Amino acid sequence: MRFLASQCRFALIIASLLLTTNTFAGGYLSNHHKHRLSFPELPYISYVSFPSASGSDPITISAQLRIPKGYEKENIPAVIIMHGSAGVDSRGSLYALALNKAGIATLEVDLWAARGWVGSVTGRPNTVPETVPDAFGALKFLATQPGVNAEKIGLMGFSWGGVITMLAATTPYSDQFGEGLSFASHMANYPVCWAYNVVPGYEFYDLTGAPVLIQSGELDTYQIRVAILLVLYPARLKAYSAIVNTVMPHMHGIGYNQK
Amino acid sequence: MTVTDPYACLGTGCEVTFTPNLRQALKSERNVVRFFRNTLQH
Numbered sequence: 001m002r003f004l005a006s007q008c009r010f011a012l013i014i015a016s017l018l019l020t021t022n023t024f025a026g027g028y029l030s031n032h033h034k035h036r037l038s039f040p041e042l043p044y045i046s047y048v049s050f051p052s053a054s055g056s057d058p059i060t061i062s063a064q065l066r067i068p069k070g071y072e073k074e075n076i077p078a079v080i081i082m083h084g085s086a087g088v089d090s091r092g093s094l095y096a097l098a099l100n101k102a103g104i105a106t107l108e109v110d111l112w113a114a115r116g117w118v119g120s121v122t123g124r125p126n127t128v129p130e131t132v133p134d135a136f137g138a139l140k141f142l143a144t145q146p147g148v149n150a151e152k153i154g155l156m157g158f159s160w161g162g163v164i165t166m167l168a169a170t171t172p173y174s175d176q177f178g179e180g181l182s183f184a185s186h187m188a189n190y191p192v193c194w195a196y197n198v199v200p201g202y203e204f205y206d207l208t209g210a211p212v213l214i215q216s217g218e219l220d221t222y223q224i225r226v227a228i229l230l231v232l233y234p235a236r237l238k239a240y241s242a243i244v245n246t247v248m249p250h251m252h253g254i255g256y257n258q259k
Numbered sequence: 260m261t262v263t264d265p266y267a268c269l270g271t272g273c274e275v276t277f278t279p280n281l282r283q284a285l286k287s288e289r290n291v292v293r294f295f296r297n298t299l300q301h
Contacts, residue, residue: 077299094284098292104299152299156291185298187291194269213294215287
């Protein structure tokens, strides 16, 4: 009786194994024939470091460099991506992937690692201008990379990085840290617009003339002055006509593009 | 996600709510690619 039971159990195990294997293989093969899997071609990704443009004793900044495949022999444009207060997160890669697909190289900078932070609201530098030289360090690094067009390097950022993006568009910062190089265009996501021309060091006039795109949420308490900023200072903005302000309707907070 | 940020509420500091929105993120992504295509690739 016991022998019969163990035989039955053995037969059941063999049958279920065969059934599973067949179903799996059949399913895989039929799916394989129906839908050929295709993966987007990933760019060449490397982790690099370069000195900040902060003067005699610069800190070493690290970043992720992505060169799209198929453009290796061309002189392609590039965009430097600066993170927000929380450090490198999903926002940077969202834009990096799309820009790489469009044939634009990206350099996503980590401002906090060089300063020994992992990224949080507390513990960051006291002011954004302290980190502006890092963006110009990245610009100098990219400008020397083979295959990158030194005259077509843009800058974008989120929140803290957005403020860096705005300040780098002004002549005082560009002249101080650029050493003859400047950004070709600027794209700032929710760059704390109330602070400009109010807080010392955040002057937003005397611009380099490069186009600036600002994106912010309509109901965002950081950005309430964005319209006022553009209305109050048109005479002092050299590139006023180049500034585009895109407001995301009905968005409350910053980070609408954060996963 | 809600955090207290001294830079929020015109610098007086307050609680800020991060509200992810996939539709707005994709719209923003398209805007950004178009902007850099126009300004860097012409």
